[in-house]
Amino acid sequence: MFQQIKTMFSKSCEYAIKAMIFVAQKSKEEQRVGIKEIAKGTDAPEHFMAKIMQDLSRRKLIHSAKGPNGGFYMDASDLKNSIADIVKAIDGDTIYKDCVLGLKVCSEKNPCPVHFEFKEIKKNLIKMIENNTLAAFNEKLDSGKFFLRNK
Amino acid sequence: MFQQIKTMFSKSCEYAIKAMIFVAQKSKEEQRVGIKEIAKGTDAPEHFMAKIMQDLSRRKLIHSAKGPNGGFYMDASDLKNSIADIVKAIDGDTIYKDCVLGLKVCSEKNPCPVHFEFKEIKKNLIKMIENNTLAAFNEKLDSGKFFLRNK
DNA sequence: ATAATAAAAGAGTTTTTTATCTTTTATTAT
DNA sequence: ATAATAAAAGATAAAAAACTCTTTTATTAT
Ligand code: FES
Ligand code: FES
Numbered sequence: 001m002f003q004q005i006k007t008m009f010s011k012s013c014e015y016a017i018k019a020m021i022f023v024a025q026k027s028k029e030e031q032r033v034g035i036k037e038i039a040k041g042t043d044a045p046e047h048f049m050a051k052i053m054q055d056l057s058r059r060k061l062i063h064s065a066k067g068p069n070g071g072f073y074m075d076a077s078d079l080k081n082s083i084a085d086i087v088k089a090i091d092g093d094t095i096y097k098d099c100v101l102g103l104k105v106c107s108e109k110n111p112c113p114v115h116f117e118f119k120e121i122k123k124n125l126i127k128m129i130e131n132n133t134l135a136a137f138n139e140k141l142d143s144g145k146f147f148l149r150n151k
Numbered sequence: 152m153f154q155q156i157k158t159m160f161s162k163s164c165e166y167a168i169k170a171m172i173f174v175a176q177k178s179k180e181e182q183r184v185g186i187k188e189i190a191k192g193t194d195a196p197e198h199f200m201a202k203i204m205q206d207l208s209r210r211k212l213i214h215s216a217k218g219p220n221g222g223f224y225m226d227a228s229d230l231k232n233s234i235a236d237i238v239k240a241i242d243g244d245t246i247y248k249d250c251v252l253g254l255k256v257c258s259e260k261n262p263c264p265v266h267f268e269f270k271e272i273k274k275n276l277i278k279m280i281e282n283n284t285l286a287a288f289n290e291k292l293d294s295g296k297f298f299l300r301n302k
Numbered sequence: 303a304t305a306a307t308a309a310a311a312g313a314g315t316t317t318t319t320t321a322t323c324t325t326t327t328a329t330t331a332t
Numbered sequence: 333a334t335a336a337t338a339a340a341a342g343a344t345a346a347a348a349a350a351c352t353c354t355t356t357t358a359t360t361a362t
């Protein structure tokens with residue numbers, strides 16, 4: 001196999017998380033953010049990102065407005081969304097319930113050989129993505145100490 | 152987005168882990184396991200699994216023999232391989248070094264907004280897959296208490 | 303030597319994911 | 333009302349992953 005890339009989340013989901021963090025940061029003062037700005041600010045392909053934003057919008061994780069001065073924005077309640085909510089919206093809730101080896105059922109009664117080993121890991125992962133809301137990121141990281149762009 | 156499936160590992164990697172556990176179990180007494188038996192025992196498509204076994208074999212994670220009475224088998228040193236070795240062979244080592252959001256660099260000096268939150272999770276995940284060798288599984292799970300098939 | 307066996311290799315196809323391009327719809331400002 | 337703006341939607345296209353089928357090579361047993 002060659003330089004294959006398998007990340008924890010899908011590309012779409014990576015973009016979604018980046019975009020949500022990006023808009024969250026700008027949404028502190030009623031600012032609306034256009035798709036072009038989002039794409040640039042996150043190094044994502046514009047039209048692809050547009051599709052993802054439509055998804056997020058349909059799933060009520062973010063607000064949008066058409067027309068002049070339009071764009072995407074978040075209200076206080078949107079900022080309460082967690083990384084987990086984004087992941088669930090885009091990649092689904094498979095990390096919550098699916099067997100790590102892809103078996104049809106994952107349960108204590110029907111465990112695959114890695115079930116018990118992964119149980120703890122999954123629990124921590126889920127706790128982490130659920131505890132980290134966009135608001136929390138905003139608060140924590142308001143001082144240029146983290147990055148979204150690549151270059 | 153529709154019923155999308157994003158698991159921790161690629162499908163190929165899931166199959167690889169299943170196959171390795173399956174052969175490990177049978178390899179305790181010098182038994183060789185044919186590709187058909189492996190595919191059946193793990194609910195994987197035969198020819199696809201064959202490709203994966205070729206990979207694993209090329210990467211020296213398993214032994215194989217052609218011709219009559221041929222098949223795949225493991226020696227003592229093969230049994231020392233961990234889940235991590237399988238994952239690295241098939242999905243690469245991206246979980247070791249890559250940014251969860253897909254940024255080009257992942258480091259303490261250039262952290263993405265989720266870097267520090269994921270650091271701990273990743274550490275635990277890595278520790279877990281490295282500590283779990285096939286031999287350990289064999290020892291631990293020798294009594295029909297876990298499953299690889301789906302039905 | 304020959305036939306049978308089973309993995310290795312090669313050459314596809316199909317499906318899913320990622321990405322691009324175009325048209326439509328809604329909103330705002332003039 | 334009209335023009336400008338920007339998201340929504342639709343329709344393809346390209347790339348990657350998953351899967352299938354066929355041929356070749358190595359090994360064993362007769
Ligand atoms: S059965 Fe495989 S992780 Fe639970
Ligand atoms: S920079 Fe994103 S996880 Fe390290």
